Amino acid sequence: MLVALLGATAAQAGEKRDLIIDSDPGADDVVALLLALASPEELNVLAITTVAGNVRLDKTSRNARLAREWAGREEVPVYAGAPKPLVRTPIYAEDIHGREGLPGVTVHEPSKALADGSAVDYLIRTLNNAPPHSITLALLGPETNLALALIQAPEITRGIKEVVIMGGAHFNGGNITPVAEFNMFADPHAAQVVLASGVKLTYLPLDVTHKILTSESRLKQIDALNNQAGKLVSDILNEYIKADMVQYGLPGGPVHDASVIAYLLKPELFSGRQVNVAIDSREGLTFGQTVVDWYDTLKHDKNALWIENGDAQGFFDLLTERLGRLK
Template sequence: MLPRPLIIDCDPGVDDAIAILLALASPAEFNLLGITTVAGNVPLALTTANARRICHLAQRGVPVYAGCPRPLLRSLITAEDIHGATGLQGAELPEPTLPLPVQHAVAFLIEQLTTASAPITLVTLGPLTNLAVALIQCPEIAQGIDRVVMMGGALGGGNITPAAEFNIYVDPHAAKVVVEAGLPLTMIGLDVTHQVVTTPERLRALESLGTPVGQAAAGMLRHYGQLDVERHGLAAPPLHDPCVIAYLLRPDLFTGRPMRLAVETEGSLCLGRTVANAYPTAAAPANARVIETVDAEGFYTLLTERLGKL
């Protein structure tokens, strides 16, 4: 089989960086056409620089396109308390040498999705601003999308508010546009990613790779997510975004089912909440596949094995 055409839309962020590395370590499965960045975990200038640094670390010349610097209707909220001031706390990464393209991320998405010879898979790891703007500007791009697999939302409680997960909360109006666009959508939310925690044993396995990538990944993860551990009573920091790449590589590690998904954009207490109905009806049919469980040990085995190839 030919590698799957893929675009990653992200806001690096430590877990975004690990997800990018996992994709870059899987050239037989993915033809990574480009990486688009959005403001989220840190401001746009940093998310763009971080994506470029990760590609440089992996010695892969994938172009990175800077996108939207703020949500559609709200002021930007960032997460330096989780990812550190630079977004990649714990790793000293070299400056990238590949020039930054002048084309905007939204223009890149529209161009790729309207000219592609085969449908493209979109991986979204941050706020959905770029994809929403692309859909608003050019609804025809939906025809060029094979599927959208998003890290975002939750069936239960949130991690930025009691009701909302960070990526959706930062730009709930963009999330609403994407969820209601009729796309083949898969949601991987906190209920899944909180099952995937970086225990000391799993961290040592990455360190033992003895490569620059392994050392950088372990360094970032050593400093990442301690606040989540305290807030949510987890055994170790969760690793959100790489679950999306792992799902595309090994869907057998995950279980889920079709649901009717909606995003709350009106209420102040529940702004950004993803509401998933596991019992769709003819009047409100399923519009997303919602993942519910993951084999965490299988996930970390896959991650460590693949990063060892970079």
């Protein structure tokens, strides 16, 4: 049975959620970062940690710092993390995100540098020192950084409230192979480590992100903000969505990673089901596939909340409203 996510949340209770965003920016990652950084009443963004994924680590780290600069939130530290997956050969998505990872806009070197130290060390230190079950992690790219932290210091699970993941695919099919979503395919071994950690997991897979699509009117409402943030997002999305619209014959394009931030801000926009999830890391056609026991056929422990539906117009209304708060 699908359940609407209407329970008492930190945002609904007027309580800020302490959040670390782990990301591989990437067009949709930058939109997600702007949405999060424009929402300080609900989200206390402790740091942004970067990982190789959509493009190489030096470019994802620069793009995260650009998003921070564009949001006017340069007090939020950015830590660079893993430059490659745990086991597999690195892959990138330059065919979708462009050589610089930000299609549709001109990039530059941000004025503020990276924070000293590695993302993995930051995660270990911060989660070890946190009150029990107090910090949410939003994983928008390959899960390598958190996996490395868990391998080195498994006790950090004590500090984790929830891990919300953009990744996986079940009903939709994959976007890098017929069955695998890019983030899982890029580092399935890391995803397995996170799954085995026992922390509270929520997935926003292609099953939902391919239902939250741009449209001409939705892009116009962003463009009509007439501010820098609205123009940036409009320019990025107008270029970024082209490939998916052609590949899948969609009337618009998904903004995958921003759905994670929208879920944290307004979970009532989404619905899903507790299920058992496993990741296939065997070489072959199913490498990187998320195996979702939607109908509880195997009677295994339900280890994740799998989001399957979302309110597309509600998402774009939220995104537009928050971008309107920025310059």
